[in-house]
Amino acid sequence: MAETRAYIGRTQRVMLAIGLLPLLAALLSAIGSVPARPPNLAAQVAARMGDSGVTHPLTAVLLNFRGYDTMLEIAVLWLAGLGALALAPGPSAQRGRPHPVLAGLLRVLAPALVMTAGYILWAGGFRPGGAFQAGAVLGAGLVLASLGGVVHLDPARGLQCLLGLGVAVFTGVAVWSWAQTGELLHYPGTTDKWAILAIESMAALSIAFILLTLFDRLTSPSTSLSTSLSSSPPPPPAA
Amino acid sequence: MPDAGFSSAWLAAPIAVPLLAAIGVALLSARLRAGVCALGAVGTAVASFVVLARVAAAGPLRHNLGGWGAPLGIDLFADGLSVLMLAMTAVLGCAISLYASGYFEHARERQSFWPIWFLLWTGLNALFLTADLFNFYVTLELIGISAVALVAMEGGPVALSAAVRYLFMAMLGSLAYMGGVALVYAQTGALDLALLEGRLGEGPLGQAALALLIVGLLAKTALFPLHLWLPPAHSSAPAPVSAALSALVVKASFYILLRTSFGAFSDNALAAVGPILGILGGLAVLWGSLQALTQDRLKLMIAYSTVAQVGYLFLLFPVAMPGAGDAAWQSKAWIAGIFHALSHAAAKGAMFMAAGAILHAVGRDDKNSLRGLGERMPVSVSALAVAGISIMALPPSGGFIAKWMLLVAAVRTGQWWWAPLMIGGGLLAAGYVFRMVKFAFYATPAHAPPLHAVPRRLEYTALVLALIALGLGLASVFPIAVAAIGAPFPENWFTEAL
Amino acid sequence: MTLPLAFDVFLCAMLLGLAARTLFSRTLFQGVMFFVVYGLVMALAWARLNAPDIALAEAALGAGITGALLFSAVRALRDRGDREEES
Amino acid sequence: MPIFDSMLPLLVLMTSLVTAAVIFALGEERAKARTFFNLLGALAKLALVGFMLWGVFHERVFETRWRFMPQLDFVLRADSMTILFSTLSAGLWLLTTIYAIGYLEGSPNRRRFFGYFSLCVTATMGVSLAGNLITFFVFYELLTLTTYPLVVHRGTDKAIKAGSMYLRYTLGGSAAMLAGMLWLYVLVGPFDFAETGALSALDPRLHWQLIAIFVLLIGGLGVKAALIPLHRWLPEAMVAPAPVSALLHAVAVVKAGAFGIVRVVYDVYGIEFSRDLGVLPGLAAIAALTILYGSIRALTQDDFKRRLAFSTVSQVSYITLGVSLFGPIASIGGLVHLVHQGIMKITMFFAAGNVAEALGAHKVSELDGVGRRMPGTMAAFSVAALGMIGVPPLAGFISKWYLGWGAAAAGQYWALGVLAASSLLNAAYFLPILYRAWFKPQRKPWPHEHLRRGRFEISPWLLLPPVATAVLVVLAGLLAGHPFSPLGWVRIIAGREYLAP
Known part of the structure; x- marks a missing residue:
């Protein structure tokens, strides 16, 4: 890219590489000294599983023990969607009629993907799965559907609400738990399972639509991203 | 911690309020936007200052999120350093919000700016209120992604290519940091800083972890020679975003480094890293200043000035590290660095805001378009000049106090060679600031095109911030006393001084 | 050599080989193809590492959506090339 | 300490700081209100300084102090030295304000001008009130x-x-x-200005460091005091409007440098300790060279204001010379010149400004017959010029008399030669101006004459200040024996600065 060269020259890149080489060497040498049985928190997690409302340790860590991290991570994902919408606020591209094979495939695949996503979400409580995976699968399905012209992305308020749903519910639960117990994200009594389920399902929905938004905005020919990045280097500002 | 009238859960308020504001402004109808924004900004600031007042009165606070407690859960933690950063963010945040409400009044960006901006604010507050290595990573992501989105928001090719470069650098930095955190966890099984005390950087594994952590953070702080992404990103963003980036965002990763290095680093590691950081900081001062001296565009000059000023921040490491000499003075160097961060935030915010107002009015920001602006936009030019005083570290500005304390500490601990660098850096700063400001003092050219009307709050917000940077020099005792709360140095070193 | 170990070694070799092919492929289209295959093999590797959830996410995101994005980018570049030739 | 006494120094600063703020807040076109606040501020300041003078005379202590960074206090304190400088500044600020109001009437950017003017006076008062380095x-x-x-x-x-040159020099000096x-701070820690100095207790093995510090400090202060070779910015800064030149040369910038040198020698090092360190002869030599150099350069300047500027270079160094010739009598001569040079030089710049404003004459060669055209202005100028040359009983004579006497008393007879030579040169570059003004007829029309309005040769705003300062020049000489005259006050200072009177 021509603009890139304007800021980072070849010598600078070489210097950067030379500077980073020792780091790489240190890293490689250090990998050998990772302890065979590293000290970790698995035992503690296992000990407190009973209090977490779920039986799968990963979900317990993500949604309960370190639920705060996850809340912020979902905010990060939301942010990605918001950023994509900010870049290209216009309507999405009109895709042509889908290929008949694709259309046929969609008819079979779409319901299956929705089912799979739902199962993965529910399974998260007791075995590997959860909101991120479910959202990813559902998102993939939505992308397929949009390629097939079945789903049409409309960057209006409805979409805004879908994108923010996960964060909103998570934050709402956090504030609610604060009001109930005086501690943020401390789910009162036996509500933990249901709180987690509410958060996970809404987060999955949001994640799916965030993925769709990202895909749609970044591929739509109307976006400023694709036009500007592929245009010739800009004229110098104000000669 | 039962305490009449104050629960430690209030620590979450400065995080929750802007997050709720972001959600509200994105989900509610456009008619309510102005109200939600105002409420969000003021509410966040109030929450931040409540925490500040509490910590100032009762010492460091800790809150176990979800009631689990470290190491299993995540703790929110606030000491003097945290609340100072929180207060800095609150002041700048309110100023930026006010400024942006004028700057984007009729612009397309007014829809997308607000939720992203409040998420950025959430990320900053969350970062300053945590003490968990992995949670730092999450907040860094929140900050980094929102910063990139804000840079890209303007949509022009210059802004976009700057944003993409920024994104790559932020990603690489995150990746390096994340790798470091993974290695730390593999070695120690802990992520909370209090549990890691003095254990970072031991053995080859620890050293590699530390190297990754530091490189990641330096890339995000834009310390020379990892600064290349900063000038294009900071100069091509819309003015309120530039202000947020230079004043706050670069401080976030610096804060992590500051917090981890004094406390979690082992003494040997700090002694090894300190001089390197100092040398890089010194080079940044020289390189950034010289580059700023050759820029012909106001915003680029200010951006390069940030490269230089970030360098000053890192000079505290060699002076404050253990074994550097006179122990009582190490704590002063540490505080000087923090104070520099505060006054630079106010001054740089003011400069970018003033530059934004000028750009708004004139349509350009090359030095010749500044001619005669002293008469036509006196408030903005004054803001630029007054903020410049703090950047040049002339008295009585906050920048001067910071530099003086660092200078004295450096000489007292036997590292006098930082003195010529810092004094020379001040002269260079005077050079680049006046090189621009002097154009404003030319008489207005006869053929000067008329100015676009600028909302008054743009100019006055900049001026108020500049005056805060100046006034910090006369009222430095309170912030310094706050910084001493829970500082990683013996308490009597502070009390004797204050 | 037991069968699972052999399979793991094969996976590792595949991953390295596919990464290299992705980097050094002659056309962008080919590179993206290899990238998608790489994502699928990576998903297998996650599954072998006892992380079926990550495997799922890798397949959906790494191979699926990212692949689709890259393909669309290749198309956009080709369209642009056509336009420039015309003009 | 009563609250008023601890607030008074701050109040003195505030009078002009608040004035500046009010002026900036007023619109550009609010000339009447601006004039009102300007004069109000100046009069208030003069009254406060007068009160302070009276108090310090009766040994009352006025001190504002707060901690502004670890182990360092921000100190504003009125001591006898402060009074000397702040009385001069407050008095001349009032006159210069009056003058500037008349001088800038109808010109653009007056808000900016008067705003910074007030800030500048605030800074000058701060320089005089500062209680530590x-x-x-x-x-x-x-x-x-x-x-x-x-x-x-x-x-x-x-x-x-x-302006750029000015900044290069002054900021370099400040570095x-x-x-x-x-x-110094690292060596001895925090300390306040103290009569007879604060450093003499230091270990003699560290004295070489004190000498190096002295060189650095004087180097920084010498820029503003226009010691050679650091003086070059001063003649260039003559492009500023006349009231600014007047202020720069008589009160603010140049004087701040000279006053700083006085502070460093008397109240940081202590005059006797400075002698023991052996730093005074070097300072004296530079001062003497500057005196001669400035006078010689002034001889050949045709531009009126440039001639005055080089004269300033020369005259300000009298102060430094007086300080660096060890002995109470020379000190009296140097310190009193701080005031005397101020009132004489400001008169001259007012007069030069008037001539330029009324007639458009900027060159000495254009001044033929100007005395008849502007008798009031030129009479004031003549008094000041004669004072500079050292004609008794004017103010300048008192300074030179004490300087010469002090040099003789200290056994430094070479300084007498410098003084004599300088006086001759003063005469050589001032007398021709007087001769042209009074004894030569007007040869050609004035370059750019404004129409005369009213009864006087020029607006009374412009005529009053030079006449007033000229009267001060006469009074300072005639009433030198009175305790509240500059000389009387300086004698009190000298009595306090020397360990043994």
Whole structure:
């Protein structure tokens, strides 16, 4: 890219590489000294599983023990969607009629993907799965559907609400738990399972639509991203 | 911690309020936007200052999120350093919000700016209120992604290519940091800083972890020679975003480094890293200043000035590290660095805001378009000049106090060679600031095109911030006393001084 | 050599080989193809590492959506090339 | 300490700081209100300083103090030295304000001008009230920054160039001063200005460091005091409007430098300790060279204001010379010249400004017959010029008399030669102006004459200040024996600065 060269020259890149080489060497040498049985928190997690409302340790860590991290991570994902919408606020591209094979495939695949996503979400409580995976699968399905012209992305308020749903519910639960117990994200009594389920399902929905938004905005020919990045280097500002 | 009238859960308020504001402004109808924004900004600031007042009165606070407690859960933690950063963010945040409400009044960006901006604010507050290595990573992501989105928001090719470069650098930095955190966890099984005390950087594994952590953070702080992404990103963003980036965002990763290095680093590691950081900081001062001296565009000059000023921040490491000499003075160097961060935030915010107002009015920001602006936009030019005083570290500005304390500490601990660098850096700063400001003092050219009307709050917000940077020099005792709360140095070193 | 170990070694070799092919492929289209295959093999590797959830996410995101994005980018570049030739 | 006594120094600063704020807040076109607040501020300040004078005479202590960084206090304190400088500044501020109001009538950017003008006076008062080195430095730098907009006020290429040069010199000087201050602080810790000095207790093995610090500090202060070779900015800064030149030369910038040298020698090092360190002869030599150099350069200047500027270079160094010739009598001569040079030089700049304003005459060669055209202005100028030359019983005579006497008393007879030579040169470059003004007829029309309005040769706003200062020149000489005259006051100071009277 021509603009890139304007800021980072070849010598600078070489210097950067030379500077980073020792780091790489240190890293490689250090990998050998990772302890065979590293000290970790698995035992503690296992000990407190009973209090977490779920039986799968990963979900317990993500949604309960370190639920705060996850809340912020979902905010990060939301942010990605918001950023994509900010870049290209216009309507999405009109895709042509889908290929008949694709259309046929969609008819079979779409319901299956929705089912799979739902199962993965529910399974998260007791075995590997959860909101991120479910959202990813559902998102993939939505992308397929949009390629097939079945789903049409409309960057209006409805979409805004879908994108923010996960964060909103998570934050709402956090504030609610604060009001109930005086501690943020401390789910009162036996509500933990249901709180987690509410958060996970809404987060999955949001994640799916965030993925769709990202895909749609970044591929739509109307976006400023694709036009500007592929245009010739800009004229110098104000000669 | 039962305490009449104050629960430690209030620590979450400065995080929750802007997050709720972001959600509200994105989900509610456009008619309510102005109200939600105002409420969000003021509410966040109030929450931040409540925490500040509490910590100032009762010492460091800790809150176990979800009631689990470290190491299993995540703790929110606030000491003097945290609340100072929180207060800095609150002041700048309110100023930026006010400024942006004028700057984007009729612009397309007014829809997308607000939720992203409040998420950025959430990320900053969350970062300053945590003490968990992995949670730092999450907040860094929140900050980094929102910063990139804000840079890209303007949509022009210059802004976009700057944003993409920024994104790559932020990603690489995150990746390096994340790798470091993974290695730390593999070695120690802990992520909370209090549990890691003095254990970072031991053995080859620890050293590699530390190297990754530091490189990641330096890339995000834009310390020379990892600064290349900063000038294009900071100069091509819309003015309120530039202000947020230079004043706050670069401080976030610096804060992590500051917090981890004094406390979690082992003494040997700090002694090894300190001089390197100092040398890089010194080079940044020289390189950034010289580059700023050759820029012909106001915003680029200010951006390069940030490269230089970030360098000053890192000079505290060699002076404050253990074994550097006179122990009582190490704590002063540490505080000087923090104070520099505060006054630079106010001054740089003011400069970018003033530059934004000028750009708004004139349509350009090359030095010749500044001619005669002293008469036509006196408030903005004054803001630029007054903020410049703090950047040049002339008295009585906050920048001067910071530099003086660092200078004295450096000489007292036997590292006098930082003195010529810092004094020379001040002269260079005077050079680049006046090189621009002097154009404003030319008489207005006869053929000067008329100015676009600028909302008054743009100019006055900049001026108020500049005056805060100046006034910090006369009222430095309170912030310094706050910084001493829970500082990683013996308490009597502070009390004797204050 | 037991069968699972052999399979793991094969996976590792595949991953390295596919990464290299992705980097050094002659056309962008080919590179993206290899990238998608790489994502699928990576998903297998996650599954072998006892992380079926990550495997799922890798397949959906790494191979699926990212692949689709890259393909669309290749198309956009080709369209642009056509336009420039015309003009 | 009563609350009023601890607030008074701050109040003295506030009178002009608040005035500046009010002026900036008023619109450009609110000339009447601006004039009112300007004069109100100046009169209030004069009254407060008068009260302070009376109090210090009766040994009352006025001190404002707060901690502004670890182990360092921000100190404003009125001691006898302060009174000397702040009375001069407050008095001349009033007159210069009156003059500037008349001088700038109808010209653009007056809000900016008067705003910075007031800030500049605030900084000058701060310089005089500073109770320790760091507080002094704060105001010394503020002075640099607030005078810059005044120097470049006209906004021409020439003005901007002169402004850049001014900044290069002064900021370079401040870097040297900062380095010196830092070194001193690290060596001895925080200390306040104290009569008879604060450093003599230091271990003699560290004295070489004190000498180096002295060089750095004087190097920094010497820029503003226009010691050679650091004087070059001063003649260039003449592009500024006349009231600014008047202020720069008589009160603010140049005097702040000279006053700083006085502070460093008397109240940081202590005059006797300075002698023991052996730093005084070097300082005296530079001062003497500057006196001669400035006078010689002034001889050949045809531009009226440039001639006055080089005269300033020369005359200000009298102060430094008086300080560096060890002995109470020479000190009296040097210190009293701080005031005397101020009132004489400001008269001259007022007069030069009047001539330029009324007749457009900027060159000495254009002054033929100007005395008959502007008798009041030129009479004031003549009094000041004769005073500079040292004609009794005018103010300048008193200074030179004490300087010469002091040099003789200290056994430094070479200084007598410098004084005599300088007086001859003074006469050589001032008397021709007087001769042209009074005894030569007007040869050609004035370059750019404004129409005469009213009864006087020029607006009374412009005529009153030079006449008033000329009267002061006469009074300072005639009433030198009175305790509240500059000389009387300086004698009190000298009595306090020397360990053994």
